Amino acid sequence: MAESESGQDKTEDPTDKRKRDAREKGEIARSKELNTVVVMIVGAAGLLAFGGSMAEMLMQLMRDNFTISREALMDERSMSLMLLASGKTALMSAIPLLLALTIAALVGPISLGGWLFAAGSMAPKFSRMNPLSGLKRMVSPKALIELLKSFAKFIIVLVVAVVVLAKDKNDLLSIAHESLEMAVVHSLQLVGWSTLWMAMGLLVIAAVDVPVQLWDAHKKLLMTKQEVRDEHKDNEGRPEVKQRIRQLQREMSQRRMMAAIPDADVVITNPTHYAVALKYDPDKGGAPMLLAKGSDFMALKIREIAAQHQILLLESPALARSIYYSTEIEQEIPAGLYLAVAQVLAYVYQIRQYRAGRGKRPDPLKENLPIPPDLRRDS
Structure with a gap:
């Protein structure tokens, strides 16, 4: 042998x-x-x-x-x-x-x-x-x-x-x-x-x-x-190498995500644990898209960048958690959240009009937005 x-x-x-x-x-x-x-x-x-x-x-x-x-x-x-x-x-x-x-x-x-x-x-x-x-x-x-x-x-x-x-x-x-x-x-x-x-x-x-x-x-x-x-x-990749590759991929994804936050229409917060940035382009059609999301420290960074670029921060704990857990980056929100997000975007539009001097101040957004039970995530 x-x-x-x-x-x-x-x-x-x-x-x-x-x-x-x-x-x-x-x-x-x-x-x-x-x-x-x-x-x-x-x-x-x-x-x-x-x-x-x-x-x-x-x-x-x-x-x-x-x-x-x-x-x-x-x-x-x-x-x-x-x-x-x-x-x-x-x-x-x-x-x-x-x-x-x-x-x-x-x-x-x-x-x-x-x-x-x-x-x-x-x-x-x-x-x-x-x-x-x-x-x-x-x-x-x-x-x-x-x-x-x-x-x-x-x-x-x-x-x-x-x-x-x-x-x-x-x-x-x-x-x-x-x-x-x-x-x-x-x-x-x-x-x-x-x-x-x-x-x-x-x-x-x-x-x-x-x-x-x-x-x-x-x-x-x-x-x-x-x-x-x-x-x-x-052939499969050594565990330490694969871990390093995944880490680099996460870092690249986070950098792209942070770079996209200035294009957002609104950032919905938990208010401290979660933050999600949404954008809606009426010219392209379709549903609103998730540009960024994060929890804890990442949520804090999203709020800081949004504040630097004067993007509206809106507190809605239930909606923030639902979007965070149901939607991936650069994907459209699920159909079950269309109505809730539409009310948020309408409120954002009214705020912009008010700040531009072309309308009256809108009433505060309702706390209980219409979120389907299957998309709700309790805190």
Whole structure:
């Protein structure tokens, strides 16, 4: 069972975040044996599929280069052109096979770990340049496993090669009695089939190596219970961080609330424990909106700001408590309080008219405003 540096057993499966972080670092399952087998199989198939056309083009290339006229030999310009044409012919003959091998070299790694480009894995690691670390890796269990795999590959390739040579002995001997063109085509076919059979032998090694690499990659990502808990805290947010964020949010909300108080039409108080600031915009329609509310010290600050900006302070304990508990900041008051608030706003309008000298002093506002029982909050 794997252990962490703290001595705790790594018994928990890796989380999605752990897998993503490992992938970003390039730490995914890879199998060199699978890559080798895929390239060998595709290369052998390419020789069998394109070997005939490659042989014909190469034979034509040899004919053209061995049947040069004397005039061409003495002309430097014609020799350079012939060299260019020969290179083009050789490249064209090999392009199908090279293209197939390139695709195989890409598909091999992608088939196991998927496509990945991790720039971090390309950065130099000075720990790998340490001779002592290199010596430690050479005598590690992983190095022993690689040595055993290499020995197994050698034995398998040797056995397959001996079997193939014994099977194709007559074909190999018959090449000596064939024409040059047939001998070249026949040789490419024998090389293709021999490579294919050796690749099939290495397929056994790959079939064992792939599950081992997947298991080893999963084992490296295992986590302790404490690591899982720490990651969960990081994802959800540590309590002290969340508390600090909530505190900052409250402070920002309070600053916005205090800044909105000068726009209020009236501040209704308890008179000391609660204070709520209301505004009604007839142009926008809708119901009156709550701009600010607070209790105790916050209520005192609301009253102070309202007094500084000459906003009417109105004592109505029952209505102040009802609005405080039923309405949030920047929300409209509930429908049940429309009538009570309408009487308050009408009184505020009459006071403004009186102070402007355009009306008589209004009668004091009634103490028992119409507040529904379900919205009442006793002191």
